[in-house]
Amino acid sequence: MRVLITGANRGLGLELVCQYLERGDHVFAASRHPADAVELQRLHQQYADRLVLLALDVTSAASIAAAVQAVNNATDALDLLINNAGVYPNAGSGDAHQRLGQLTHEDAIETMQVNAIGPLLVSQALLPLLRAGRKGRIISMSSGQGSLTWKATGDPYHYSASKAALNMYMRSLAAEIGHMGLISVIVDPGWMRTDMGGNHATQEPADSARGIIRLAEQLHAEENGSFVTWQGQPVPW
Template identity: 85%
Template sequence: MRVFITGANRGLGLELTRQYLERGDQVFAASRQPTQATELQQLKQQYADRLVLLPLDVASADSIAAAVQAVQANTDALDVLINNAGVYPHAGSGDAHQRLGQLTHDDAIETLQVNAVGPLLVAQALLPLLRAGQRGRILSISSGQGSLTWKATGDPYHYSASKAALNMYMRSLAAEVGHMGLISVLVDPGWMRTDMGGDHATQEPADSARGIIRLAEQLHADENGSFLTWQGQHVPW
């Protein structure tokens, strides 16, 4: 399998990269500064023949175009895209900046640009490669925070809104790519112990990664456009 992963330098993205490599797959691991991503560089030494490290800022059209060219230099097709890159401006889930009274225009735009618009434009740019692959699948990492049904708090405003926007973008995409034989789904990875999730989170990224890889393997056409947990259960919109 040929897999493209954004935000691959830490947390869930790093774990997905590691587990796909351990399975024997080829991985295109994208992050903003791969030369400074210590753990990715270590994996590159171990899996030099199957790991390609790419610089990618999903908020930059030029960066997305350059990443696509780098992939095309190595392969003529992709089988899986995992839109994992995301931001939670400032310190992560314990920070006050996404609470009423602290909200700013700049934080809102950054969060929406990276968490919602970026994944859509990455998917659009990689579409020809995914169409050339085996049962091309697009898994975009969303969050239970993006569920309108589950939303019962104010904080975090921007993060929740960005994930709800991502859900709509990828649901829209699913309606079109389904006719091309591709599958696009949203995945809630659970509350993980990462820089973004914080120390109080209940889950290890390795467990989520295992579930997401299994989910990608087992996806069927009738699940196109679904919002699922990492264990394959439906999440309410």
């Protein structure tokens, strides 16, 4: 398996990197500043033959192009892309940046660029490599907060809207790449104890990672375009 994971330097992304490496897979771990990613650097020393660290800012066209070129230099195909990179401005800080009365253009644009637009453009850029892989799959990390059906609060405005936008982008992508033999699914990884999720979250990243890896292994063409939990249960749009 040749897998590329964005947002790989911490939280769920880092856990996915670890578990794929432990399985014996080849991993491309992308983050904005890999030289500063202590855990990734440690893993690279241990798995130098199967782990490639990539610099990737999903909001930058030049950065996406450079990362894709680096992957092309190292392999002729990818089997799986996991769009995991995401932001939740001021998560856990206790301030009100995503509440009515405190909303700003800057926070809205950053959140939409990283959480929705970035994954679409990264996926687009990697399509040739995924088409060359074995049963190429794209898994994009969304959230129950992106479900219109489940949405029952105001805060967080930007995060929820960005995940709903991601869902539409990836549903649209699925409609086209299904004809290429590829599969795109959207996954709610659950509320995890990470820097983003905070200490009150209900599950460990390791559990979500195991479920996501199992899900990726078992995907079938009829599931293309679906929105599911990390345990494979349908999430309402």
